[in-house]
Amino acid sequence: MALFxxxxxxxxxxxxxxxxAISGLTIGANAACNNTGCWDVTVTKLFVVDDGKILVELDNxxxxxxxCDPFAGKFLTLTNTEGQKAMYSLLLTAQTTKKxxxxxxxxxxxxxxxxxxxx
Numbered sequence: 001m002a003l004f005x006x007x008x009x010x011x012x013x014x015x016x017x018x019x020x021a022i023s024g025l026t027i028g029a030n031a032a033c034n035n036t037g038c039w040d041v042t043v044t045k046l047f048v049v050d051d052g053k054i055l056v057e058l059d060n061x062x063x064x065x066x067x068c069d070p071f072a073g074k075f076l077t078l079t080n081t082e083g084q085k086a087m088y089s090l091l092l093t094a095q096t097t098k099k100x101x102x103x104x105x106x107x108x109x110x111x112x113x114x115x116x117x118x119x
Contacts (some may be wrong), residue, residue, distance in 0.1 A: 005085075008026075008102075012024065013043070017023040018073065018074060019040045024091060031059070031060055031100070032063050033058075033060065033063050033064050033065045033066070033092065034065070034066060035065070035067045036065070036067060036104055036106070037064045037065055037102065037103050037104040037113075038058060038060075038064075038076075038101075038102065038103050038107070039066075039102040040100045040101075040102060040119060041059055041060055041100060041102070041103075042058065042060045042094075042095075042098070042101070042102060043056060043057070043058060043059075043091050043095040044057050044058060044059050044086070044095075044102060045057035045093055046092060046095060047075070051080070052080025053077055053078070053080065054074040054077065054078040054079075054084070054088050055071060055072075055075040055076075055077060055115065056075060056077070056078065056091060057074060057075055057076075058076070059090065064111065065105045065111050067105060067106075067107045067111075068105055068106060068107050068108055068109070068110070068111035068112075069110070069111070070085060070110070070111045071109070071110045071111070074112050075110075075111075076103070076105060076110075076111040076112075077110040077111060077112050078112070079089075079112065080112055086111060087115070087116050090116060090117070090118060091116060093118070094118050099102055099118045099119060100118070100119040101116055101118055101119060102116065102117055102119060103115065103116035103117075105117075108116045
């Protein structure tokens with residue numbers, strides 16, 4: 001803020017403040033998947049299969065991770081392990097509270113989620 005106070009009443013201050021405001025608006029619009037995972041996405045559906053596998057569908061299903069092959073063409077997966085159960089709990093909480101999540105996916109079939117966090 002000291003930088004802005006130095007230029008108080010100056011056009012530069014207005015330009016800098018406008019740039020910061022615009023950049024803040026575009027941060028939320030960057031929800032997408034890439035070659036490492038998915039960032040700032042919403043979990044829309046969670047399916048539990050009888051073998052313990054959990055299927056995760058995201059709001060931007062058309063933009064899936066490029067480092068793996070999604071299960072049935074649109075689902076990321078969690079397998080039946082203790083760590084995956086904690087991630088399922090986190091994803092269920094995010095879905096219920098409508099919070100954005102980010103996650104890293106592994107390569108290969110099913111796009112296994114390696115870690116995830118709530119935004």
